[in-house]
Amino acid sequence: MTKLTISRRGLIKTGAFVGAGLAMPTIFTSRANAFTNAPMGSTVTLGFNVPQTGPYADEGADELLAQKLAVEHLNGEGDGGCLNTFTSKALKGNGILGKKVEFVTGDTQTKSDAARASARSMIEKDGAIMINGGSSSGVAVAVQGLCQEAGVIFMAGLTHSNDTTGKDRKANGFRHFFNAYMSAAALAPILAKELGTDRNAYHLTADYTWGWTQQESMQAATEAMGWKTVNNVLTPLATTDFSSYIAPVINAGADVLVLNHYGGNMVNSLTNAVQFGLLDKMVNGKDFKIIVPLYSELMAAGAGDNIKGVLGSMNYNWQLQNEGSKAFVKSFGEKYGRPPSNSAQTCYAQVLLYADACERAGTFNPCGVAEALEGFEFDGLGNGKTMYRKEDHQCFKDVLVVRGAQNPTTAYDTLEIVEVTPVDHVTYPPNHPMFGGDDASLGTCNAGA
Amino acid sequence: MDAIILQILNGLDKGSAYALIALGLTLIFGTLGVVNFAHGALFMLGSFCAVTLQRLLSLSFTVVDPTKKDFLGNPLKVDTPYVVDWFGDAAGNAIINWSVPLAILFAIPVMLFIGYAMERGLIKHFYKRPHADQILVTFGLAIVIQEIVKYFYGANPIPTPAPAAFKGSLDFGVMIGFAENTIIYPYWRLIYFVFSAVIVSAVFAFLRFTTFGMVVRAGMADRETVGLLGINIDKRFTIMFGMAAAVAGLAGVMYAPINSPNYHMGMDFLVLSFVVVVVGGMGSLPGAVLAGFLLGILESFASMNEVKSLIPGIDQIIIYLVAIIILLTRPRGLMGRKGVMEE
Numbered sequence: 001m002t003k004l005t006i007s008r009r010g011l012i013k014t015g016a017f018v019g020a021g022l023a024m025p026t027i028f029t030s031r032a033n034a035f036t037n038a039p040m041g042s043t044v045t046l047g048f049n050v051p052q053t054g055p056y057a058d059e060g061a062d063e064l065l066a067q068k069l070a071v072e073h074l075n076g077e078g079d080g081g082c083l084n085t086f087t088s089k090a091l092k093g094n095g096i097l098g099k100k101v102e103f104v105t106g107d108t109q110t111k112s113d114a115a116r117a118s119a120r121s122m123i124e125k126d127g128a129i130m131i132n133g134g135s136s137s138g139v140a141v142a143v144q145g146l147c148q149e150a151g152v153i154f155m156a157g158l159t160h161s162n163d164t165t166g167k168d169r170k171a172n173g174f175r176h177f178f179n180a181y182m183s184a185a186a187l188a189p190i191l192a193k194e195l196g197t198d199r200n201a202y203h204l205t206a207d208y209t210w211g212w213t214q215q216e217s218m219q220a221a222t223e224a225m226g227w228k229t230v231n232n233v234l235t236p237l238a239t240t241d242f243s244s245y246i247a248p249v250i251n252a253g254a255d256v257l258v259l260n261h262y263g264g265n266m267v268n269s270l271t272n273a274v275q276f277g278l279l280d281k282m283v284n285g286k287d288f289k290i291i292v293p294l295y296s297e298l299m300a301a302g303a304g305d306n307i308k309g310v311l312g313s314m315n316y317n318w319q320l321q322n323e324g325s326k327a328f329v330k331s332f333g334e335k336y337g338r339p340p341s342n343s344a345q346t347c348y349a350q351v352l353l354y355a356d357a358c359e360r361a362g363t364f365n366p367c368g369v370a371e372a373l374e375g376f377e378f379d380g381l382g383n384g385k386t387m388y389r390k391e392d393h394q395c396f397k398d399v400l401v402v403r404g405a406q407n408p409t410t411a412y413d414t415l416e417i418v419e420v421t422p423v424d425h426v427t428y429p430p431n432h433p434m435f436g437g438d439d440a441s442l443g444t445c446n447a448g449a
Numbered sequence: 450m451d452a453i454i455l456q457i458l459n460g461l462d463k464g465s466a467y468a469l470i471a472l473g474l475t476l477i478f479g480t481l482g483v484v485n486f487a488h489g490a491l492f493m494l495g496s497f498c499a500v501t502l503q504r505l506l507s508l509s510f511t512v513v514d515p516t517k518k519d520f521l522g523n524p525l526k527v528d529t530p531y532v533v534d535w536f537g538d539a540a541g542n543a544i545i546n547w548s549v550p551l552a553i554l555f556a557i558p559v560m561l562f563i564g565y566a567m568e569r570g571l572i573k574h575f576y577k578r579p580h581a582d583q584i585l586v587t588f589g590l591a592i593v594i595q596e597i598v599k600y601f602y603g604a605n606p607i608p609t610p611a612p613a614a615f616k617g618s619l620d621f622g623v624m625i626g627f628a629e630n631t632i633i634y635p636y637w638r639l640i641y642f643v644f645s646a647v648i649v650s651a652v653f654a655f656l657r658f659t660t661f662g663m664v665v666r667a668g669m670a671d672r673e674t675v676g677l678l679g680i681n682i683d684k685r686f687t688i689m690f691g692m693a694a695a696v697a698g699l700a701g702v703m704y705a706p707i708n709s710p711n712y713h714m715g716m717d718f719l720v721l722s723f724v725v726v727v728v729g730g731m732g733s734l735p736g737a738v739l740a741g742f743l744l745g746i747l748e749s750f751a752s753m754n755e756v757k758s759l760i761p762g763i764d765q766i767i768i769y770l771v772a773i774i775i776l777l778t779r780p781r782g783l784m785g786r787k788g789v790m791e792e
Binding site: 053054055056057058231233236238240241243244245247248250251264267268271272275276277280281283298301302303304305306318329330333334338339409410412413 | 451452455456458459460462463517519520521525599603604605606607608610616617618630631632633634635637638706707708709711713714717748749752753754757764765
């Protein structure tokens with residue numbers, strides 16, 4: 001039998017060799033990949049994380065179509081779309097940094113855990129270098145956190161909560177879409193002009209992060225111009241019949257109903273409110289009015305005739321007549337036979353913005369890309385002049401106030417643009433109390449690997 | 450006082466939908482002993498009968514109008530429904546406008562057939578299997594039906610308005626001495642309540658006053674003895690399944706103008722309806738109706754601000770809270786037969 005003797009010195013030596021041996025591949029790897037999923041071949045993979053099932057599947061499908069179109073344009077296919085109108089001329093239609101653009105897709109299901117799982121799968125298994133898209137602020141905040149940890153860039157899709165670029169802002173996350181504060185700031189002057197400054201508002205609010213910030217923003221903006229807030233009722237997200245919440249509205253002395261709802265909630269609450277005949281009533285000697293702070297084309301389609309005359313706001317509408325918008329609508333319309341939605345436009349613009357930032361930075365390293373996006377001013381993507389603010393990674397641009405059209409001629413012009421509110425009127429300081437105040441911080445960029 | 454009356458009206462309306470779905474559910478459980486988790490999907494299919502008829506009546510031919518432009522600047526393609534072309538503007542538009550009430554006639558044969566096919570094609574193979582198997586297979590079926598509907602109609606809600614004649618609301622408060630606009634209630638919701646009362650009465654009358662109903666009730670009480678008398682009770686129970694599907698479908702048709710139909714609406718009602726059945730008593734038809742209205746009214750009261758300020762979140766749990774209390778104190782439900790769920 002052999003006797004095994006281990007000396008203290010021998011153990012240290014062996015430990016040092018084994019440790020160096022184990023560390024070796026990591027050292028090589030980290031030299032080879034200075035950041036997560038650095039593209040090695042002739043292609044680069046983008047990850048499009050959108051709701052493909054669940055209640056926002058139609059919106060997700062529209063986002064996906066727009067992102068596919070953006071990839072075509074980046075690879076020099078099709079008519080080039082907004083590459084022809086974009087003020088930055090870094091993109092040449094030869095992919096990104098000479099690499100052909102490919103994409104993988106994930107299904108967020110509009111659930112935070114599912115969205116994180118699909119984003120993680122695209123990053124870890126498919127080698128996605130960035131994540132783009134999605135509908136819902138809960139999903140955006142969750143995926144943004146994951147991308148920060150993984151060391152990839154996250155370009156949020158349709159997320160309107162102040163928190164996304166407020167208290168939950170992250171160094172690796174960017175938002176092109178506008179937010180709840182901006183909606184309220186854009187709507188307030190129009191409401192004062194059309195409805196007067198002596199109104200009693202009753203809020204119904206979806207009971208989650210977006211609803212809370214939307215309500216807080218609307219209440220602050222309307223009270224600042226003289227309105228009173230009669231009540232704010234939080235409604236569970238799963239509510240389908242809002243009759244018991246709507247029935248007491250007029251009795252409460254309100255002459256305006258603010259529906260801080262989105263998607264199916266908004267379609268149902270607006271439909272219920274119109275069924276109750278609220279828009280036909282006179283209260284406090286004034287015509288009763290309903291406001292929907294955040295509109296989308298799909299919600300307008302779902303609510304049908306009920307949206308007629310109802311004011312709201314949007315990030316983008318295909319009826320905008322600037323050069324970028326015309327190029328995008330032509331490109332999208334000729335390919336898919338209908339105009340794009342505002343979430344489609346955001347997702348399309350973000351793919352181009354990410355690609356352009358890579359070209360300008362000369363790298364796919366997320367920290368280089370983030371630096372290129374910070375403070376970047378551009379035009380020609382459909383919204384007019386736009387700027388990514390360095391302090392919170394929020395895009396600042398004009399906001400559209402829209403109204404349900406009285407006599408639409410087609411299924412696509414159900415919303416009409418009332419006013420394009422200039423960006424100056426919707427700008428706020430990065431440390432605004434509604435956005436996390438002085439405590440809110442981007443943290444530091446994470447390149448991963 | 451006015452707030453209480455308002456919430457009772459709301460509750461009756463919500464309860465109408467719960468009662469109609471729960472009635473079908475308990476009918477199936479009482480006759481076939483099957484726990485049918487696809488019943489919510491039948492309600493949803495009823496709503497989509499209304500959507501389908503609206504689309505059929507709106508079938509159009511396209512005419513190019515060179516004087517107008519579409520969003521790409523091409524001549525606008527204008528769709529004109531065939532019924533408008535055939536019957537003129539007024540009559541044609543009136544037919545489309547009345548598509549939801551007309552869908553009742555459309556939905557009855559369609560839903561009877563779907564119910565019959567469902568029972569013969571799938572559910573009959575699970576009669577002798579445990580309830581857990583029945584729940585799994587019917588829940589799976591509900592998901593399949595949902596996905597098929599989503600494939601053809603999309604995920605977005607589809608507006609299906611009531612006829613223009615029923616738009617607006619009734620000032621109920623003025624009729625009973627309150628001030629104007631104190632208690633208002635939409636006409637269509639009142640119609641929904643009356644409609645559900647008629648359907649419930651018709652089902653009860655059918656079971657109570659027809660020979661067919663008498664045999665079914667006898668079968669519900671003692672299936673074997675009825676079978677020994679030479680009556681093919683299985684055949685009658687299959688027809689009852691079709692009827693239950695038709696009742697759920699009709700509830701769905703009339704619900705379409707209240708909330709725009711979407712593929713998921715059945716699931717929204719399914720769990721609540723099961724709670725209604727449990728509270729009312731498994732297999733008890735009057736129990737299902739009573740519990741439907743009772744829970745509808747309780748749910749409405751729970752969503753009042755005054756109540757929510759006392760117990761936050763009560764509007765989300767009230768129905769389940771009642772179910773727990775009932776199951777603890779009276780496991781057979783309000784009107785369940787003695788012995789059911791009590792072993």
